[in-house]
Amino acid sequence: MTPLLSLDAVDHAFEHGSAGGSFGLRGCSLELERGLRHALLGANGAGKTTLLQHLNGLLRPSAGTLRWNGQPFDYSRAGMAELRRRVGLVFQNPDRQLFSAQVEEDVSFGPLNLGLDAATVRARVASALDAVGLQAQGGRAVHHLSFGQKKRVCIAGVLAMEPEVLLLDEPMAGLDAPMQRELEALLDRLAARGVTVLLSTHDVDFAYRWADRIHLMADGRAIASGPAQQVAQDEAALRSAGQRTPSALALHALLAERGVLARDAYPRSVDAVLAALRALPTLHSGVATP
Structure with missing residues (x-):
């Protein structure tokens, strides 16, 4: 089966002045199968965030190919707009993603940019806020929200675009146990609706329990990918990715x-x-x- 979204031997070099750059990705290949729950594991600096930003088109490969439904991605303005509509990214720090004063305004930003009519935008915003349990918070000022609520507003903003793929960078970081359970339940509901979910995490126990497929990263490349039960038993690959059994x-x-x-x-x-x-x-x- 052709993967929905994939990277094929992707390099990404960060420029640091005249001395040259450092590599965030080196020959990295990864495939996301449609409708599955994917977990991305790796030590700090392994390239997880860089990989997520390539899948969303925020970063462009120095070499290699991003593919959508098996076809090389078109980095034209129209291609970028289409990818951002289909692939939503939620940053680890919600303050990087929130820029409107009010919750409903922030969640409506994406659908408005799609040129949707007002009634459709209102319906999408209401549905997205309901999905993250913030249906009563639409009129609140964003800066009055807790850290966890801000994260949920970010997720709502992405869901309002009705993406086919949802990417989340360390979504559990900074959340207490009840909020983590709520987020996990939300991700399960989205997966049940056919949304392909990829999240990065340092929690190998959560990844093994929750994911259909696990991807291990080390030194800017995916060193192992496969069904969660299979990858979780590969002790050598886990160690190389800085993970335990x-x-x-x-x-x-x-x-x-x-x-x-x-x-x-x-x-x-x-x-x-x-x-x-x-x-x-x-x-x-x-x-x-x-």
Whole structure:
């Protein structure tokens, strides 16, 4: 199947004066399959943010190719406008993305730039704010919002464009546990609607539990990509990307080694391991009871 969005052997060099530039990406190739949940893992400086900005067209490759539906991307003004409509990017710091005084104004900016009529814009803004749980906050001043609320306004602004791909740079950073659960539920709803989601994260446990596919980055290139269960068991690739084995797999392996749990199961979360333990017979005075 042709990937919806992909990078093919992309380089990106940042210029730093006459001494030459540093490379953000080196021969980086990555494919996003339509409608799946993708997680991007890598240490600081691995190139995750640079990669996301290439997928959205904010940065242009020094070499290599960005492809949409298998076709090389057209960096003309019309091509850029079409890509930004189809591929939305949410920055890690919401203050980089918010520039209107009022929530509804900020969320409506993109749809207005598409030339949509007022009624359609109002409907899209209402739907986007409802999706992120801010339907009652449309009239509030942006600078009165909490950090987490600002992040949700940024997501709403992207959703109002009705993108096919949603890119998020460290979306969980700075959010407390309840807000992280709310965001995860939102991303699941979007994926269920067919939106292709790619997020960068440092949380290997979340990536393994949530994603359909995991992509590992190191030194400006994707060093491993594949189904979450497959990549999460590649200890060498995880180490190269500055990651550890997910806790659920490490705990399950230890219990399987001691004969407590079956070896052929690959739980996606610690909660799943605990559920498997609770399902085991209980020992009373050396006698197992159901």
